[in-house]
Amino acid sequence: MQSQHFDVLIIGAGLSGIGTACHLSRECPDKRFAILERRDNVGGTWDLFRYPGIRSDSDMFSFGFKFRPWNGLKVLADGPSIRQYIGDTAAEFGVHDKIHFGVDLADANWCSAQRRWTLQAADTKSGAPRRYTCDYLISCTGYYDHHQGYTPEFSGIKQFKGQFIHPQQWPENLHYRGKKVVVIGSGATAVTLVPAMAEDAEHVTMLQRSPTYVLSIPAYDKLSEILQKFLPESWVFRMARWRNIKLQRWMFKVSKRWPKLMRALYLRGVRKGLGEDFDMRHFTPDYMPWDQRLCAIPDSDLFDVIKTGKASVVTDEIDAFTKEGIRLKSGEELEADIVISATGLKVQVLGGMQLRVDGEPVIINRKLTYKAVLMEGVPNMSWIFGYTNAPWTLKADIAARYVCRLLNHMGRNNQRVSVAIDREDCAEDTSVMSALQSGYVQRGNDVLPRQGRKYPWRLLNDYEKDAKILLEAPLEDGILQFYSDAKTDLHFAVEAETSAG
Structure with missing residues (x-):
């Protein structure tokens, strides 16, 4: 089987x-490069998820690319708009x-003797084998399984007569008008x-x-709308990006x-949105802010549908499914025609691809990451991993620019290989996402790379510091080792590091 060779491959x-x-x-x-994509369209997450109301949970001015700023006034953009933005950028x-x-x-296998990666693949439609080779590999696959989301094991689920859906596999043309819907979950x-379905459903319950x-944040950027009347559009959207990044970091x-x-401030905002008579225990977490991600909603839309009675919130645990709905541990029963399990993601790295070094x-999950961009002991490979405490793209953008710096440096110095080696045993037991206590992070602890006890093996999650380090x-x-033609030295260095891992 003939291979297609590129200087760089992006997954x-x-x-x-x-x-x-x-970049x-x-x-x-x-550099001659190609992008390998499992799906039939660009967009990744934004092509995969098609549930009602799908939108960003970060403001688009900071979530969009710095080199091509978002130029709309909608702060939390809908999925189709984001998909279009990605396609137009490409x-x-x-x-x-x-x-x-x-x-x-x-x-994907790195061969030290040949100084290249060989990737084995299959055509998603015909099943025909494909093979690619490259000098440098960049993974841009995110951190979750695109094939399936996380669904807990629910007792009695087989006897439920209604529809049971995970948002990641949303059926086309789902009819929910006039039906009772239960959404399990409280995340983004x-x-x-809940507000997207409440308009047409008989009632939506968030369990x-x-x-x-x-x-709650404004749905539209009114300040930028006013500034557009006096300043060039490009200035306005760059200013909006700078302003929102600073505000989020603060x-x-x-x-x-x-x-x-x-x-206290966050809960006061909820009280203002729901009214003085609302039972605040449904929106009062037992952890402190940013131990898990905050959920942003546009113009209090969730609070509004709760106040009108079109939706409600129940805080309880599931005992079992019944034929007609869900029985809770409190004894209460929720009738449902449709149950949606918005219960999170299934963590996966590299899109499920097996990574090898010399076979x-x-x-x-035994590896560190160097500056959160390179994989310890793995030559000529980067992974673009965004922020979890800020818009993903902020980190993805500067990480990509760092890789470009690295490739240009290697080219100028006739260096064919770079590899980061931990010689001080810096690994800790926690994963690179351990700063968050979210359920999907805890479940993914055994899949993700390790956190290091000091920089550059430790994630900073700090945009200002990361930008200065990665770009300057x-x-x-x-720590980062470079090789030109010393094949034997490289082989031994990689072999030793792989064995240690």
């Missing part, structure tokens, strides 16, 4: 993959034609689904085991520094 044509490809086309014009920067669609990757998906912090830092104060499997700090620091 994934979502927000991170398209962004990385645009490569601008900053490394001499077309504008000439990377759409570099995407190979329908490629299901199974294995649940708080989006949660524990509350989440919910923050809110996060203050929440961690004075959690009780911010908790030996790389055990990801010297590349050669004694």
